[in-house]
Amino acid sequence: MAGIPLDFLLFALVLLGVAVFHHHTLRVAFLGMVTIAAYKILLGDFAGTPGVAGFVQMLHHEWVTLGNLLGLLLGFALLADHFERSHATDMLPRVLPDDWKGGFFLLVMIAVISSFLDNIAAAMIGGAMAHVLYKGRVHVGYLAAIVAASNAGGAGSVVGDTTTTMLWIAGVRPGQVFEAYVGAGVAILFFGIVAARQQQAFQPIMKDNPKNVRLDYGRLAVVAFMLLAAISTNVFLNLRNPELLNEFPLIGIAVWVALLLTVPFRAPTWSLLPGALRGSIFLLSLVMCAAMMPVKALPAASWPTALGLGFVSAVFDNIPLTALALRQGGYDWGFLAYAVGFGGSMIWFGSSAGVALCNMYPEGRSVGAWLRGGWHVAVGYVLGFVALLVLVGWNPEGHAGSKPSAPSVESPAPVQSLPSPKP
Template sequence: MAVAGIPVDFILFALTLLGVALFHHHTLYVGLTGMVVIALYKLSFADFAGVPGIAGLVALFGHEWVTLANLLGLLLGFALLADHFGRSHATDLLPRILPDDWKGGFCLLLIVFVLSSFLDNIAAAMIGGSMAAVLYRNNVHIGFLAAIVAASNAGGAGSVVGDTTTTMMWIAGVSPMQVLEAYVAALVAVLIFGVVAAHQQHMLQPIMKDNPTGVRLDLPRLGIVAFILATAIAVNIWFNLNRPEALQHFPVIGLAVWVALLVSAPLRRPTWSLLPEALRGTVFLLSLVSCAAMMPVERLPVASWQSAMGLGFVSAVFDNIPLTALALRQGGYDWGFLAYSVGFGGSMIWFGSSAGVALCNLYPEARSVVQWLRFGWHVALAYAIGFGVMLAVVGWAPDAHVFGGHPPTSKSEMKSP
């Protein structure tokens, strides 16, 4: 079924996203309602990847449950990790290092950018949000929050270990060097939105000039943060190198984070009271991911630099995992351009990436599409300029090879959660 040529599935998803934009104080209920309505429609009038009825729904989520479970474990785990980092007082010592004007905020964004090149972008965004809360006395501008998310996504765009979509390309057969060129656009983008956002933040709340008196670094908590991140990275690398068949349909990475949290709990107890609020934001994200998983993503335009650029805007409201999978099936893309588009594009709206949703668990006031676009306009501008610079400097060099007849279509089939 379609209206004016647009499948009803997409219309229902668009209405769900519109509801999120209009009723941002009730995003959980809007997301869950949209998920149920879309599922009921497809059960009654459509199918799930060619399989109709309950059997199709069961088959779909039989694949997607690993994605959802990994996201659940990562988002909740990184909420506690960010709290550990904040309570280590490491951020209290940053004023000694960072400039005490707008350049301090800019340097903070660069730190997030670098962290995300080798860490999960969720962790980089959460750490950046924790640092900003201390440095700006919990008075953080929404434009700066958008910049933190953008920095975390831009930092992972050119690294096959820094973002789910680039890892997905690597697993399918794309060379890491083909993805690396995305940093040409990402570096241009971070210079643009970073400078603007740093000025926005400085005008609202200047950075602390002096370290708080009597601050003592909690080394055990800092060690726990390093231990959790190292565990997640080590398990990720081991899993992707070995890809044990018995664990292919198991949320390995999400569980690894929680094992690390529980093992380190006797040394420093996590703030378990943070979990209920973090769970609300996480369930909302999972509802949107579920909606995206039910969409018929096969109706995309032919590969070109124009369509690659358009995918960046689409990924702001649509799960970039099926978009990337479809691009791999199509072939004909310059994978560096695609990595930048689908990796960075989600920063333009707060729920467009896992990093944005996770950060909004710390800053609920940012859960407004209107406010995000109003104050984070520089992210969309930086995306377009970065893409243009990359097109002029690197040039569009499409790869006609189709990477694998069946490239991974869900995070359970990828090397990264």
Template sequence: MTVVGIPLDFLLFALVLLGVAVFHHHTLRVAFWGMVIIAAYKILFGDFAGTPGVPGFVQMLHHEWVTLGNLLGLLLGFALLADHFERSHAPEMLPNYLPDDWKGGFVLLLMIAVISSFLDNIAAAMIGGAMAHVLYKGRVHVGYLAAIVAASNAGGAGSVVGDTTTTMMWIAGVRPGQVLEAYVGAAVAIVFFGIIAARQQQAFQPIMKDNPRAVRIDYGRLGVVAVMLLAAISTNIFLNLRYPRMLNEWPMIGVAVWVALVLTIPWRQPTWSLLPGALRGSIFLLSLVMCAAMMPVKALPAASWPTALGLGFVSAVFDNIPLTALALRQGGYDWGFLAYAVGFGGSMIWFGSSAGVALCNMYPEGRSVGAWLRGGWHVPIGYVLGFALMMAVVGWEPEGHAGSKPAAPSVQSSASVQTLPHKP
């Protein structure tokens, strides 16, 4: 069914996104019931990748459950991890080492980007949020929240273990060196938005100066954090190298984080009371991911640098995981440009990436699209500047299908191309 030539599925999804943007105090209800309505419509009147009715819906759930399971496990697990980290008192040591002006906030963003290069961007954003909470006494500017998310996403864009999308590319045959060039754009973007956001934050709430009192670090809680992070990293790397298929069939990374959390309970008890709030944020994100998965997107526009640039903006409101899967299937992309676009693009809106949703569980004031765009206006500009520098320095070199030799971009008939909406 179409309305003025646009599939009704897309219009329903657009209404959900509009509702999330306008009714930011009721985002969970809007996203969840929007997902239910879209699912009911497709079961009764549409299909799921060609399979109609309930069987098609079950088939889609079977395909998406690994992504949903990993997201749920990571969002809940890393919420408890961030609390362990903050309660270890380690962030209270930072004022003794960071500059006492806006440069301290900028260095913190650089630290978040580095952490994200070898760690999941959700954990990097949560740890960064915990550090900012201490450094700025709980008063963090929305523009700086956007910068924390952008730093975590940019930091993982050039590493095959730093982001789900780059890990997907690695599994598909893209070599780690092929996505490394994404750091050219990420570095420029971080410098641009990082300086502006750090100055915003310093004017809003100055950074804490050297801590005069003696800080006693709780090494037990730091040990819990280390074990959980090592579990996530080692599981990701080991399974990618030895059993990549298992990553596609089971939510192993999310499970590994929770196994580590449970095994370390004798060291320190987690703050279980944080789980209800984290669960609400998780259901919100999972609902949007489900909405995106139900959209009838079968192809992307022909592979080119303008398409890759556009995918970054699309990633702000449309799940970047299916976008990446479609691009890998289509071929003809420069994988470093694609990694930068889909990895960094979700930072432009708070619900555009799982890192943003996780951070806004800690800082509910970030759940306003208007406030996020007003405060974090520097993030989309930084994205464009980074992409432009990549074009000037690296150049667009399409590399065919993942794992194949470089090839010219494939040409598709415009009649076979389904134009995409935006992402959760």
């Protein structure tokens, strides 16, 4: 239609439906995914393979990503509850300033946590802390800032985000990704201050610790054990056997093994799983929609392209975007890590961390409210990108001139190419 493949138009309708019918996001995303799959099975193809065989081939490439996302979203939902029930968050008023600066330092803490944890875990822990500190009244703009802080913290660390881990596996050195923190730091300084003031005006931060609060060290131990399982599995396999990460959802499995081992010690709140599962199915449906888009390549590598990918990642899964960029080459990998890692924060479903946090705070599922309240995230993204250009400079393939070997990254069906719709 008008030169645009019908696949893209269908996906655009799905995204529009999610934005408009934010009380029915799961139904819209799932039915949209089924519709796109049926269309491609009957009338299209999957990376050149038509029919059911092509669909099965795509699932074979995608199942590891989907499995990891499902395991992490469900596991970290229970982890965040363990953390909140440990009463560790009740101790925060003792160490945080009792004005807007307390909210700002909380966002910085979330970014630091995300630098060595998965951004989903950082966002969930941050959401649990905010729930206590602000007595359950958290502004949508501050929710956007929590997601942005978790994504910014992971953007410069090869173990902080799935996309940066992909770069590491492909041969990008950790130092080449680390420069993303220049942009992330500037972005956090801007949106963090604005969001903290916004939240303080909406609901002031708790000034005093609740009385007679006792830390549940057992639940804190469970949280630590689950996080250690995720981190150690990720780092060990990346160093020793990275190909296994493309064959099995081992990080998600590690989180659940750790969780189940601790059940006799501290039982999780199993009743949280149905709600977390609905949010997970929503995100997996969008990932599947993106995987079925028939794009052959990204635009030519340049800093404007990298800037644009940040906006695209607000509506597309950033994993296939990263894989396409690796296959194409010619990028400054620090810029790319910042763009695809942070850009998804601009809309709540543009990041797995955003979807996870909105399972805790359903009011964040309104795209209009997210954009109105979280405008500072988009502005912060642009300011951070400009800071990278001015202070670091665009240097394709990294500052040491080494080029990652793209073939080492298994390209899921979306890697056949991801569409680049307008943000």
